[in-house]
Amino acid sequence: xxxxxxxxxxxxxxxxxxxxxxxxxxxxxxxxxxxxxxxxxxxxxxxxxxxxxxxxxxxxxxxxxxxx
Numbered sequence: 001x002x003x004x005x006x007x008x009x010x011x012x013x014x015x016x017x018x019x020x021x022x023x024x025x026x027x028x029x030x031x032x033x034x035x036x037x038x039x040x041x042x043x044x045x046x047x048x049x050x051x052x053x054x055x056x057x058x059x060x061x062x063x064x065x066x067x068x
Contacts, residue, residue, distance in 0.1 A: 020065060027061045030054045 015021055034054030041048035 023061050023065050027058050030057045030061070034058065 031054070034051050037047040037051035037054060041051055
């Protein structure tokens with residue numbers, strides 16, 4: 001029982017700390033921030049710059065995933 005639990009936990013840790021999974025999580029986070037900054041940009045124009053930076057980060061992350 002304990003061995004099966006430990007094996008399942010080790011598999012979960014391998015997935016959570018894999019490069020592809022972390023890149024997908026970072027892409028989701030930066031996508032959400034980019035959308036929020038884009039919407040906020042209509043009130044404060046500096047947020048358009050932050051939105052563009054988030055979009056660039058998502059683009060770089062997807063290129064990183066494609067290269068592997």
